[in-house]
Amino acid sequence: MEDSARQGNTRERLLEVSAELFRERGFHATSMRDIARVAGMRPASIYHHFAGKETILQELMRGFLGELLSTAQSAAAQAGDAPGRLAAVVRAHMRLHAACATVALVTDTELRALQGPARQEILALRDRYEEIVQDILRQGMRDGVMQVTDIKIASYQLLAMGTGVVFWWRPDGRLSLEEVVEQYVLAAYRLCGVHP
Amino acid sequence: MEDSARQGNTRERLLEVSAELFRERGFHATSMRDIARVAGMRPASIYHHFAGKETILQELMRGFLGELLSTAQSAAAQAGDAPGRLAAVVRAHMRLHAACATVALVTDTELRALQGPARQEILALRDRYEEIVQDILRQGMRDGVMQVTDIKIASYQLLAMGTGVVFWWRPDGRLSLEEVVEQYVLAAYRLCGVHP
DNA sequence: CAATTAACCTAACGATCGTTCGGCAGGGGA
DNA sequence: TCCCCTGCCGAACGATCGTTAGGTTAATTG
Known part of the structure; x- marks a missing residue:
């Protein structure tokens, strides 16, 4: 065929x-x-x-969140301390959001349009992504190299910040992608209280 | 009458x-x-x-962004150094987003639904809000009490973080509103490199 | 009391929606 | 050659959309 x-x-x-x-x-x-x-x-x-219009949206979201999750898992699985793992996840997050800016924005803004089991499936993927970040924060706190008041809130702050990049970043913008990536790594470090 | x-x-x-x-x-x-x-x-x-369906959305967004802008201007206008002004703006932002969580979320997610002059008007309000934050960052850099690599990116990070609170905060949640507010003030300080 | 007006109603308009049905062209396999 | 399957199409289905025209009620105003 x-x-x-x-x-x-x-x-x-x-x-x-x-x-x-x-x-x-x-x-x-x-x-x-x-x-x-x-x-x-x-x-x-x-x-x-x-099969229908909603199926297209499901496929877009499943594809993006699946890839986001697998790259984040790879990044988080690499040996290293919590700040190193966090930086790897942030870099993977940023590069995928830059490479798939369109579908990333759709995934983040059209969750309401999904219904039924597909919605639960997508929400589950997003929850697993949150847990990757929260695991790193827990490790950082345990090792005494991160200082956050509340792990859940810190993860929400990190994810909101990292997801918001799709609303302003353009490939032909003033700064190169890697410059922007490193600024977000620095911002993540600061949010988590990593001592420089 | x-x-x-x-x-x-x-x-x-x-x-x-x-x-x-x-x-x-x-x-x-x-x-x-x-x-x-x-x-x-x-x-x-x-x-x-x-007059129509879109008029309702316009009125909701105009009302919320107008109030957000006026409270932020009051907060930013109060005497004080850049960190003090930033904290005041963050507190006003958080409290209004908590008090008007529904319309705040609508304002942040339905910008695409507006068309024509109304869209430009709402975008202009949002730009003025961004400029308030960026002015504070510029002052903080000038005074040497803040350290950010890029003022625009830092403002996007701050606003994405502060706006994202509507997606998870609930009035009957685990933490009181003022606790959450102060955690976001601390996060804003860290993002801007304010030395504690 | 007469006149006006705000507030809401019923009914329906034309348009557009997601989707389906039946059919057509054409290339590969038997 | 015959058949089947893939990919696409024209046409239409029922439903729902935002909106409007015109009428009814009740309260207010002069």
Whole structure:
């Protein structure tokens, strides 16, 4: 089945187009006719590749959060003290959010559009991501190299800060990606009370 | 016109109901029929109080951002060094976000739903809010009591962190509001490199 | 008391929504 | 050659959308 390449291209193209439209207008303000028009096909043809509109959103979120989770787990699993692990997670987080800025923004802003089991599944992925950060904070506190008043609040502050980058960062901006990444690593260190 | 109280009540009730529904389902997933049903009236009656659905959202955002801006300006205008002004702004920000958690969340997540001049107006209010923070950071750098690598990025980090509180804070939560407020003041100090 | 107006109603408009049905073109396998 | 399957299409379904026109009620005003 060498035509799976063509199918894969169409599927992937539909996902990209949908993500772009969801980011610009929001999930509910984007119609299947909009997606079809930009993708160069008719609305009915989309249903050959996806079961429905919400399925497209699910696939986008599952893909992004899954990748975010696996890269964060790899980063957190590498040997080192808590600050080193935190820095690795922040760098992985930032680079993936920069590489997938569109779908990252959609994932963070359209959680309300999901319903039923898919919503629970996505929320579970997000919770696991939070726990990675909180585990590092606990280790840092235990080792006496981090000073935070409340681990949960500190993790919320870290995640809100790190997620917010998709709202302003642009690849052609004033600062290079790696400069921005290192500023967020420094900010994370400061938030956690890591002594420089 | 003592019946202005009744009209004011209905208008205010419609605003509250709309904010609650916009927060739960999002602006585009909320219909005028939904709003009318929860408010105990018929869809057509809403148009006696508002020109249309988007007008309701505009009014919610204008009201919240206007109040946020005025309280922040008062906080920033009080005499004191940069850290003192920053702490005052953070406290005002947190207390207003806690008091108006619903409309605060709507304001932060439904900007895409606004179009035309109203969108520009709301964006201008948000920009003025950013500038308040950036002015304080500039003063802190000038006085040598703050250490940030980039003022714009630092302000984005601060605002993302401070805005994110609406996504997890609940009035009946584990910590009192003032405890949370002071943790965010401490976090802001750390982010800005204020020496303790 | 007459006139006005605010507040709300019923009913319906045209548009658009997500989705489905049945069919058409064409290439690969038997 | 025949068949089937993939990919796409035209057309339409029922539902729901934001909004409006016009009427009714009750309170206020002059």
